[in-house]
Amino acid sequence: MYRNPDGIESALCGGKSHEFIEIINPGPDTFFVDNFFLSDGNEADSILPFGMIISGHDSCVTNQSFLAPGQIGLILDSDYKVAVEKQGCVLPISKGTVLFTCADAELGNGLSDDDGILLYKGSRNRIDSIVCLLSDNQLESESPVSAKIVFSDPKNIEGYSIVVSRLLSDKKSFDHCPTHVSPGWLEIVQQGWIVEFTFGSYVYPQENVSCTLSCICVNPDLQVNKFNYSLKKDGSVVLQGVLSLEKNMAQVITPLQVDSVDYRFYIDNIEWKIDLSSIFLPYSPLKINEIYPFGTQFESEWYELVNVSSMPINLKNWKAGNFEDTSVITKSEYLLEPGSFLVITKSKQLFLKSFPGVSPVLQPLAWHILNNYSDTLCIFDSDGNMRDIVCYRYSWFGNTHKPIERVNSTIDGCDSTNWVISTGSGTPGYPNGALFWRNVSKAEIEIGPVPFTPDQDGKDDLLSIKLSLPAFSSVNLCIYDFRGTKVRCFYGPARKQYFWDGKTDNGKVVQCGPFFVVAELTSATGTTLLRKKGILWR
Structure with missing residues (x-):
């Protein structure tokens, strides 16, 4: 869903024309759009085939009232065609995407920053069956216009659409599109397959954890329903067999030994990496090690993380912030090796001007602003569990504008005696200087x-x-x-x-x-x- 396009909300090429909702038919049966409606909770509108070819989108499908198995559809604002013809602002819609629109002049009554969406079969005032719902809460009314539907996670960022990152499990999740927008392209599809893994309950020191691999084939060109699969650990095959599809879907359930992070699942030659780090990690494997909150137009705010565990940590979808506001550190696969450092900064360009050659450095898509005077900075893993917390105060900086360094990773991050002012401009990406003068037994x-x-x-x-x-x-x-x-x-x-x-x-x-x-x-x-x-x- 694209709720906040670049530009003025009421302008062509902005919110007036470029909002869209992307849908996919992952099942084995054709889905027809008769009596198909969209609602934001306040207003309902019928979804119709886009009846005209749009300039620049000759390879897209128009005037089609169904989605075949595996097809992706795009519900566009009715003003989109006008914007393309008058302003030439074309969305990068993938070839073969089926185009739809709404009968109303505005898609979903104009999508606001926290709008959720209900797609259903029925009429403007009656729900016969829910097709899909994007909302923070379950729908409790039989009316499609009983109250505003809210969808707030992830928060809106101008110029970025929201894409699904987990679809097959009960706990669906969404992220910002890594390439701003990708209409007609589903990021989680890999060569016609969606594969997701979930783990059963695990209690240390059990040797194994149950892993369920859910697989769905969305490639309508494949004419067979049996595929070879294998599971490799550290490069060696530990499981193999034949995947038999039923209505395009199949599952593999197997125990995994909790002694490696390098598990990979294959269907034919297509590979998926299984991230076990959330299972074996200790309570606090990642530490906030150094903080510089004094950002200016010439210097960037930053903080440093260090992996104090004995295993690599995949930081994909880890978050930083406090209990009121968080931002994702990275949406990509990123392994932080044991003992390694990582600098997170508001502006990588400004940071590298101050610290040329420091690596690795990540700039998140959205930045949680660090307060100069006092703040709480937390690190949350991909499941939302808090892994570290620092509660710094302005007095810790001693009236200087220098970074502060953590003395001992095993001591509470909110203990002021465990932090010292950095010598010079700090040591981002390297061991703290405090290790050499605060790590003695006798003063x-x-x-x-x-x-x-x-x-x-x-x-x-x-x-x-x-x-x-x-x-x-x-x-x-x-x-x-x-x-x-x-x-x-x-x-x-x-x-x-x-x-x-x-x-x-x-x-x-x-x-x-x-x-x-x-x-x-x-x-x-x-x-x-x-x-x-x-x-x-x-």
């Missing part, structure tokens, strides 16, 4: 030079303070003069290195003489003080 502090001379002569004007801290500790770092008066404090998350210019918090010059750098470390076991003595001289 240490180093200062230098001693003495240091902040007299603006360009030599030894800054005191360097370096910390090595255990992952579980937070720190308050302050400097005291020789009388024990606190003159300068550094606030915010712990850093690897601090610099002192010899001035107080108010910018006043500190008197020459001895001083003390005091680091107060707090952890679950208590508080520890580290002291270092230095000399300030001018």
Whole structure:
């Protein structure tokens, strides 16, 4: 379904003419469109054959009142022909597509961003039988115009149609079209076949999980109903047989050992990959490892993921966001290997200007905006299970516009002591710098030079303070003069290195003489003080 074409809603080549609904007849019998209606819940309209050939679509089928087995039909707005003739804005409709339209001037009363659709046999005010329903909820009325039909997942993106990604299982799902629009072409069909897999219940540490492979042949040119199939694991055949179709459909049910991700199913020489990652993954196999939320016109927001499990993870249809809004990370097959990093960014082009050569980098179709001050960022797997969560606050960034890095992947992502400010501009695509100074068993502090001379002569004007801290500790770092008066404090998350210019918090010059750098470390076991003595001289 194409609800939000590019352009102004009321303009030709936009919403006035280019909305469409795509249908397929996957069954073995011819489907006739007599008494065939469409409703958005508020208004019903009859579906009719497009009676005229449209310029640019000579290879499409018009004036046909049925869909043969395997045929795809396209219900077009009645203004589409006018738009093509006046503006030349032609949709890329596939050859052989059967074209239909509505009796009304607008398709579905004009499709809005959250419109669902009911296709049924009957009349304008009566449903005799439901042909198909695209809705968030089941239809509870016998009237086709009892209330607006809502379909909200996935959310509308201008210029992208919504296509089916799972059709044969009870849990149907839809995604944005990866090529914007593909009228007359069904993405899940592969050489005339639709194959989908579902798993039975699995409880660790069972060795096997039941897998059901549902197959349907939508190629009307095939004159046989028996096909050879095989199942391979890591390249070796573990199951083979003959697929016997009944009304174009067949099923294969087999146990799969949960010790590999490389299962592939074949009908003749056509291949489908079976993704087992959702079965064997631990609770939290993917971690948010680094975050930079300060996007500008010159810099892109980004965050980094790392696979901390021992198996590859297929990120297809994983989502990022919070409990109010999410966006799909990728709609394509993408395996993230164990220990590997992946950068997700709002603009890949801007990101690579700042970090040339970093790879891999993904730019999602839609971006969940990261709040600069405080936000919750979650990672959800393809089944909607939350796999990681970070609840960051502005104070974690210490009044800087630098990324923050995770110290320990086994510690809660909402624990502020588990995050530190990155040194430099961050380490996207690589191990965090914090691993080398926050992964020690005993805290240490180093200062230098001693003495240091902040007299603006360009030599030894800054005191360097370096910390090595255990992952579980937070720190308050302050400097005291020789009388024990606190003159300068550094606030915010712990850093690897601090610099002192010899001035107080108010910018006043500190008197020459001895001083003390005091680091107060707090952890679950208590508080520890580290002291270092230095000399300030001018």
